[in-house]
Amino acid sequence: MAKSDIVIAGYAETPVLYRSGRSAYDFAGEALAQLIKNTGIEKSVIDGMSVTVPLSECANPFFAVYMAEGLGISPTWLNYGGIGGCSATGGVSRAMSAIRDGHCEVAVVMSADAPSTRWNANYAAYRSEFQDPVGVQGPPAVFGLLMSRYAHQYKLKPEALAKIAVTQRNHALLNDNALDKFRKPLTEEDYFNSRMVADPLRVLDSVMFCDGANAFLVMTRQKAEELGIKKYVYPTAYAELTNVNGADPLADITETGFSKIAPKVFAQSGLKPSDISMFQPYDDFTIAILMKFEDFGFCGRGEGSDFILNTDLSFSGQLPLNTGGGQISAGQPGLASGGLNLAEAVRQLFGEGGKRQVKNPKNALVTGIGVIPFARNWGTSAAMILEV
Amino acid sequence: MSETAKAGRPVPKPNTYVDTTPFWEGAKRKELFLQYCKDTGRFQHYPRPVSIYTGSRNLEWRKVSGRGKIYANTVIRIPGPGIDGRLPLPVVTVDLEEGARILGNIIDSNVEQIKIGAAVEVAWDHLADDIYYPAFRLV
Numbered sequence: 090m091a092k093s094d095i096v097i098a099g100y101a102e103t104p105v106l107y108r109s110g111r112s113a114y115d116f117a118g119e120a121l122a123q124l125i126k127n128t129g130i131e132k133s134v135i136d137g138m139s140v141t142v143p144l145s146e147c148a149n150p151f152f153a154v155y156m157a158e159g160l161g162i163s164p165t166w167l168n169y170g171g172i173g174g175c176s177a178t179g180g181v182s183r184a185m186s187a188i189r190d191g192h193c194e195v196a197v198v199m200s201a202d203a204p205s206t207r208w209n210a211n212y213a214a215y216r217s218e219f220q221d222p223v224g225v226q227g228p229p230a231v232f233g234l235l236m237s238r239y240a241h242q243y244k245l246k247p248e249a250l251a252k253i254a255v256t257q258r259n260h261a262l263l264n265d266n267a268l269d270k271f272r273k274p275l276t277e278e279d280y281f282n283s284r285m286v287a288d289p290l291r292v293l294d295s296v297m298f299c300d301g302a303n304a305f306l307v308m309t310r311q312k313a314e315e316l317g318i319k320k321y322v323y324p325t326a327y328a329e330l331t332n333v334n335g336a337d338p339l340a341d342i343t344e345t346g347f348s349k350i351a352p353k354v355f356a357q358s359g360l361k362p363s364d365i366s367m368f369q370p371y372d373d374f375t376i377a378i379l380m381k382f383e384d385f386g387f388c389g390r391g392e393g394s395d396f397i398l399n400t401d402l403s404f405s406g407q408l409p410l411n412t413g414g415g416q417i418s419a420g421q422p423g424l425a426s427g428g429l430n431l432a433e434a435v436r437q438l439f440g441e442g443g444k445r446q447v448k449n450p451k452n453a454l455v456t457g458i459g460v461i462p463f464a465r466n467w468g469t470s471a472a473m474i475l476e477v
Numbered sequence: 478m479s480e481t482a483k484a485g486r487p488v489p490k491p492n493t494y495v496d497t498t499p500f501w502e503g504a505k506r507k508e509l510f511l512q513y514c515k516d517t518g519r520f521q522h523y524p525r526p527v528s529i530y531t532g533s534r535n536l537e538w539r540k541v542s543g544r545g546k547i548y549a550n551t552v553i554r555i556p557g558p559g560i561d562g563r564l565p566l567p568v569v570t571v572d573l574e575e576g577a578r579i580l581g582n583i584i585d586s587n588v589e590q591i592k593i594g595a596a597v598e599v600a601w602d603h604l605a606d607d608i609y610y611p612a613f614r615l616v
Contacts, residue, residue, distance in 0.1 A: 213493070213494075214494055215494045215523045215524065217487070217489050217490060217493055218489045218490075218491065218493060218494065218497060218500075218523075219522075219523040219524075219580070220523075220580060221487060221489070221558075221559060222486070222487070222489055222559075222602075222604065222610050223568055223580050223581055223582055224553055224557070224559065224560040224563060224566045224568060224582065225553075225568060225580060226557040226558055226559070226560070227557070229553075229555070230551055230553050230568050233551030233552075233553070233568070234549040234550065234551050234568065234569075234570055235549065236551075237549045237550050237551055237593065238548065238549040238593065241549075241593045241594075284554070284555070285552075285554050286553075286554060286555050287551045287552065287553050287554065287555075287568075288551050288552045288554070289551075290551070335529065336529045336530055338519075338520070338521055338522065338529070338576065338577050338578050339572055339576060339577075339578055342548075342549065463523050463580065464549075464570045464578055464579075464580045
């Protein structure tokens with residue numbers, strides 16, 4: 090994907106709210122209006138759209154079509170992305186393909202969800218027979234299992250996870266879009282005093298479902314210039330993998346999809362881990378961040394705890410981490426979650442990070458995670474590298 | 478063996494995803510049946526519409542020993558649907574001798590001794606009248 094002439098030429102993000110009482114459509118409208126205002130484009134130039142499947146509206150199989158109708162957009166290319174927290178980066182990648190194939194010129198990648206107001210999802214499948222009776226209702230138990238296995242095979246230092254929580258909270262304090270409730274400082278002591286959810290997973294290792302939206306504009310650089318858009322970034326690498334080791338029932342669950350796709354995004358971009366200006370990894374739980382430091386080669390397998398403890402991860406540090414607070418400290422806007430980390434990367438590369446601006450960033454590594462499968466780690470892993 | 482039905486715990490409805498009749502019939506007799514791929518001679522769990530090894534539907538159900546080792550473990554400590562009155566709830570994944578990994582609860586055991594690598598055997602959790610569900614106990 091390197092040297093592509095297709096760019097992200099605009100982004101928008103609503104504040105993250107808890108039990109807002111509003112719908113995904115309403116949040117999407119706010120994001121679109123902001124996107125149009127930020128970029129100065131006419132809505133009529135948008136001829137492509139990727140929409141993320143939201144928890145709050147996914148009983149409607151035509152949500153994406155309703156979204157187009159609701160927003161007054163008539164796309165010649167419409168994608169409905171069902172890979173959860175990978176749908177935003179995945180939507181950008183698919184929009185790039187669609188633009189390359191001539192299906193559209195200006196695509197909006199829209200992720201909006203409001204599950205803390207309205208839960209309208211039912212994962213069904215095998216779960217009522219083989220998962221629910223065990224009491225494993227949501228991701229925390231699965232991540233508790235994953236953490237236990239990681240700790241068994243490697244060294245897991247809780248103080249490293251505490252450092253992630255505290256670092257990201259410090260960043261959320263500087264993010265006006267972060268959930269109000271999380272905009273108070275956090276100490277390591279607070280982390281260790283936080284309630285155990287599913288041993289050894291604590292509340293402060295975890296995200297909380299909220300409401301919100303984000304949107305991205307994808308087009309060729311030439312089109313952006315035609316439209317008078319001055320700020321854009323190049324997605325120079327993207328890779329995803331679903332159901333890693335899916336035909337191995339006894340697979341090592343500490344081996345994630347990221348270990349397979351990390352070499353691909355580095356090869357596509359020609360970058361190496363030490364070249365990365367900032368890391369905006371999908372953070373449903375702190376252990377996922379720790380494992381990704383290893384999977385992307387910032388350190389060796391099993392060295393994540395020491396790497397975290399020995400690295401300044403603040404926005405002004407060696408490897409700025411989730412500079413907007415991540416989902417854990419900004420709030421997780423349902424399945425619009427993957428766009429939160431992506432929006433922060435684009436914002437920083439546009440130089441709009443305000444009080445938390447990373448100094449002269451050249452690029453950003455963004456990841457997504459989608460859905461929790463049966464007794465494994467996670468369903469989809471996605472990674473994107475953006476360059477200025 | 479836990480013979481006490483737990484209030485408020487949902488009773489699974491068989492065959493919602495694929496035909497799982499042999500699993501539930503076996504459970505009534507307190508025998509653990511898993512899906513078996515006849516082409517490769519390998520087990521798989523949870524049940525699938527095809528063999529995850531070959532993609533064929535050349536599957537059958539076979540009784541397994543119910544013996545295995547704990548692969549990963551956690552304890553759920555927060556309330557949720559269907560787990561009222563069950564907290565703290567030990568949850569493990571078990572690598573069965575037959576080469577499949579299964580999610581389950583630990584019952585009838587000293588929870589302090591639950592650890593990765595510990596040997597377990599299937600135990601039967603009584604959900605409703607004639608409905609039993611596989612769990613595990615430390616051996």
